[in-house]
Amino acid sequence: GKLGRYPPWPGKIVNPPKDLKKPRGKKCFFVKFFGTEDHAWIKVEQLKPYHAHKEEMIKINKGKRFQQAVDAVEEFLRKTKGKDQASSHNSSEEKNRRNSSEERGKQSAGEEKRKAILSEGKLKKGTGEGKKRVSSVSSERGSKSPLKRAQDQSPRKRGRPPKDEKDLTIPESSTVKRVMTGTVAGFKWPPSVSEPVKDSDPHFHHFLLSQTEKPAVCYQAITKKLKVCEEETGSTSIQAADSTAVNGSITPTDKKIGFLGLGLMGSGIVSNLLKMGHTVTVWNRTAEKCDLFIQEGARLGRTPAEVVSTCDITFACVSDPKAAKDLVLGPSGVLQGIRPGKCYVDMSTVDADTVTELAQVIVSRGGRFLEAPVSGNQQLSNDGMLVILAAGDRGLYEDCSSCFQAMGKTSFFLGEVGNAAKMMLIVNMVQGSFMATIAEGLTLAQVTGQSQQTLLDILNQGQLASIFLDQKCQNILQGNFKPDFYLKYIQKDLRLAIALGDSVNHPTPMAAAANEVYKRAKALDQSDNDMSAVYRAYIH
Numbered sequence: 374g375k376l377g378r379y380p381p382w383p384g385k386i387v388n389p390p391k392d393l394k395k396p397r398g399k400k401c402f403f404v405k406f407f408g409t410e411d412h413a414w415i416k417v418e419q420l421k422p423y424h425a426h427k428e429e430m431i432k433i434n435k436g437k438r439f440q441q442a443v444d445a446v447e448e449f450l451r452k453t454k455g456k457d458q459a460s461s462h463n464s465s466e467e468k469n470r471r472n473s474s475e476e477r478g479k480q481s482a483g484e485e486k487r488k489a490i491l492s493e494g495k496l497k498k499g500t501g502e503g504k505k506r507v508s509s510v511s512s513e514r515g516s517k518s519p520l521k522r523a524q525d526q527s528p529r530k531r532g533r534p535p536k537d538e539k540d541l542t543i544p545e546s547s548t549v550k551r552v553m554t555g556t557v558a559g560f561k562w563p564p565s566v567s568e569p570v571k572d573s574d575p576h577f578h579h580f581l582l583s584q585t586e587k588p589a590v591c592y593q594a595i596t597k598k599l600k601v602c603e604e605e606t607g608s609t610s611i612q613a614a615d616s617t618a619v620n621g622s623i624t625p626t627d628k629k630i631g632f633l634g635l636g637l638m639g640s641g642i643v644s645n646l647l648k649m650g651h652t653v654t655v656w657n658r659t660a661e662k663c664d665l666f667i668q669e670g671a672r673l674g675r676t677p678a679e680v681v682s683t684c685d686i687t688f689a690c691v692s693d694p695k696a697a698k699d700l701v702l703g704p705s706g707v708l709q710g711i712r713p714g715k716c717y718v719d720m721s722t723v724d725a726d727t728v729t730e731l732a733q734v735i736v737s738r739g740g741r742f743l744e745a746p747v748s749g750n751q752q753l754s755n756d757g758m759l760v761i762l763a764a765g766d767r768g769l770y771e772d773c774s775s776c777f778q779a780m781g782k783t784s785f786f787l788g789e790v791g792n793a794a795k796m797m798l799i800v801n802m803v804q805g806s807f808m809a810t811i812a813e814g815l816t817l818a819q820v821t822g823q824s825q826q827t828l829l830d831i832l833n834q835g836q837l838a839s840i841f842l843d844q845k846c847q848n849i850l851q852g853n854f855k856p857d858f859y860l861k862y863i864q865k866d867l868r869l870a871i872a873l874g875d876s877v878n879h880p881t882p883m884a885a886a887a888n889e890v891y892k893r894a895k896a897l898d899q900s901d902n903d904m905s906a907v908y909r910a911y912i913h
Contacts, residue, residue: 381430382439383407383423383446386415407449408442625650626775631684633677633700633707635662637856638720638747639690641754642780647671649779656680677701681710681717686772690720690747693865694727701731713739716769720761722746722801722862724869725791732765732790743769744790746797747781750857758782762800764793795873802870802884805863808845808904809887815849816911825850845905854902861900864891 384406395401401416423446431443632643635657646653647669655663656674663673674680677700681687687707691697697719701707707717717735719728719742732742743766749759761777761784763770770786777784787793818828829846832838848854867888874881894900894910 381426382409383430383442384411384413385449387412406442407445408438623649623775623778625779626686626772628685628772629654629683630776631656631674631680631687633657633680633687633689634691634721635666636690636692637751637859638749638754638759640666641751641757642688642690642720642747642759643671644669644755645757645779646776649775651776651779654680654684676705677707678705678709681707681715682712683710686716686718686769686776688718688720688745688776692721692862694723694869697721697723697727697731701734708734708738711735711738711740714741715739716741716743716766716772718743718745718769718773720745720747722797722866722869723794724798724872725794728794729791741766741769742790743773744793745773745777745784746793748797748800749781752857754780761785762787762793762796764788765790798866798870798873801863801866802881804841805867805891805904806883806887807841808863809890809907811842811845812849812890812905812908812911815846815908820913848903848905849908854899854906856901856903858904859900860891860894860902860904860906863904864888864895864900867891 384404386402387405389395389403389412393403395403396414401414404413404415405411406413427443430439630646630651630653632639632646632653633656635643635655639657640662643653643655643666647666652672653666653670654672654674655666656677656679657663660673663671667673674683677687677689687710689697689700689707691700699706701717711717715738717740719731723746728744732744735742743763745761745763747754747759747761753759757780759781761781763773763777763784764787767786770784787796815825815828818825825846829843829850832846833843844857867884871881871884871888874884890910891904891907894907897909899906899909
């Protein structure tokens, strides 16, 4: 389902990982969002009551993923209520100590635990592990610092408590202290009159990630203007710009934006650029695909050269190296529109040699070049939750800030041209190989008399559990291969990744084996189906 970007999102306050430093400045808390693995640092003044805003949230967002998250909140509340009822007698004294005189008699301990908040914050993925504890906390009413008391409460000893105790042990990434709702991709509640307006965009932070095998030990937030910082490890630092863009909370660039290529990925990107208030001129090889975006407010470009000549920054997202070259070097192509100062951002997944060649011809005409392939699929593109891998002109990367916020949740700046292409191919090599393994397992289960659904249930309970695994298995079980990521494109990426290995004499036997299976699927006319249709290559 869709992961809503703009409305508030349900979540709960948790303890951050030990190696995650708390941001300086105003007091904030670490939040885990329901229905996702996202985490965020949330400022105290940005917390809001869950129940008071629940109906408003539901009206704002009708998405399936959001509804699932709300359902998860309600389930959590129901479980909490059951625990409270079972332990209401034993916890009465503790409740009276926590509640202020104004609160006494108004709320039960269970109601206190169910007290929820709305927040906005910076998302971070996959931080924190291990089993922790759910603790009850006091109500916000009658307190200027409601969250401090939650921190001050003395924790219980570690271990598994009896079922009738108020605290329960659940396998989560960190200690759950309070149910709350927070933003995904930076929903911003209207600031109070007394809140000062900040110069820098508070939603678009940059984080330094260490390129080591250990989890990133430095999540130092810096301002919107990028800075370079050397990690203590001495390893090369990269910039991860976690985007929390939302209409109204960021200022779209005043530069004119062009976009070439309205395929599965490009369509969602353009839609989000328009939603964020950008001025966009579009072009597509088959012009009828432009009609929908013209209705949404985009302008129509007759040729790639015309789009580039009339826009300040032109993005392109096409299928493969040949298409990328033809777009730039062909008749009425991008290169004919390049003049000194014109900017070109290629978001296509191609090989490093191709992107380096394109960068050279663009720069030779005085243009500025950035490669920015994206990791994701059609759904993530529509939701504005892509991961952007950028390399090339650092200044252009900064100029694309609001655009990247509109289309993605995170962007990485990887240095010189070619680095992003290599990284993207490696990412898709892993993804494509995993998909083939999933299909191989499901078909082996079938021919050996095992339930495919049971296999999925087992995998979903183990360490391999992921949205990708579940969605692709569901595609196979339902026989639904509507493309979210074309099979022909993942095969192309595997082919290019294998060639990358060849160029440095590095073995890629897993990718090579997977590539053969995808080639078999293509021979069975599965090219225009989703990558999960590789399953059909295994059917005897």
